[in-house]
Amino acid sequence: MFAPLALVLLTLPPEAELDRHLYPFSAPIACPEITLDTTAAEDMKPWAERAKTLAEQWFPHICELLSTAEYKAPAKINFVFRVGQSAPAYASGSEISFSADWIRQHPDDFGMVVHELTHIVQAYPRNRFDTGWLTEGIADYVRWWRFEPEFIQRPINFQTASYRDAYRTTAAFLAWSSKKYNSALVPALDLNLRKAEDPMPTFQRLTGKTAEELWEEFKKATGPAPAAGGQ
Numbered sequence: 001m002f003a004p005l006a007l008v009l010l011t012l013p014p015e016a017e018l019d020r021h022l023y024p025f026s027a028p029i030a031c032p033e034i035t036l037d038t039t040a041a042e043d044m045k046p047w048a049e050r051a052k053t054l055a056e057q058w059f060p061h062i063c064e065l066l067s068t069a070e071y072k073a074p075a076k077i078n079f080v081f082r083v084g085q086s087a088p089a090y091a092s093g094s095e096i097s098f099s100a101d102w103i104r105q106h107p108d109d110f111g112m113v114v115h116e117l118t119h120i121v122q123a124y125p126r127n128r129f130d131t132g133w134l135t136e137g138i139a140d141y142v143r144w145w146r147f148e149p150e151f152i153q154r155p156i157n158f159q160t161a162s163y164r165d166a167y168r169t170t171a172a173f174l175a176w177s178s179k180k181y182n183s184a185l186v187p188a189l190d191l192n193l194r195k196a197e198d199p200m201p202t203f204q205r206l207t208g209k210t211a212e213e214l215w216e217e218f219k220k221a222t223g224p225a226p227a228a229g230g231q
């Protein structure tokens with residue numbers, strides 16, 4: 001007698017609803033030839049070779065994770081290793097500059113290769129909206145939530161943090177919003193940036209909430225940072 005009611009309760013949501021639980025991968029794109037310049041720091045050679053192999057493996061995955069249907073990869077990517085460079089690494093055009101000093105102190109930091117390689121794939125045009133925070137957030141989303149997801153995430157200090165803080169805070173916000181509301185969020189934001197569009201309406205379109213509303217929910221769901229320890 002109770003079966004019909006149970007069946008009603010167990011009915012699946014409409015088919016269109018199911019899409020939001022699946023990540024919409026783009027087609028993979030083969031990694032361009034990678035050249036290595038270690039002339040300024042010869043001891044970087046073994047690390048550079050491993051970074052090259054990692055990039056060859058991950059470049060197609062990064063293309064799959066973003067909206068790269070129209071993306072034209074550069075013919076070559078150059079990795080150059082410098083001494084006395086203040087930033088651990090940065091990407092410019094089709095070149096990534098690595099700090100040899102940083103790598104000597106952090107030989108395990110292959111995650112930065114994935115972050116900088118994401119910038120090569122992003123190759124966004126100039127945008128009249130303020131979107132630098134989102135560019136860095138997406139690069140850290142690929143790094144911290146797709147390349148090294150087993151890494152224990154740093155707590156966020158919600159008293160001072162904002163979803164526009166870029167890097168890991170934005171990445172964690174994007175990951176939470178994707179999981180809770182729509183897996184297509186990051187690829188859709190990436191597409192906005194490729195078209196030099198305002199990305200903010202995409203939060204509302206895909207999740208039904210503004211970025212500010214999502215951030216308030218994220219705060220409540222994640223809770224305050226631990227009083228002791230952490231960091």
Ligand SMILES: [Zn+2]
Binds near residue numbers: 115119136139
């Ligand atoms: Zn960056």
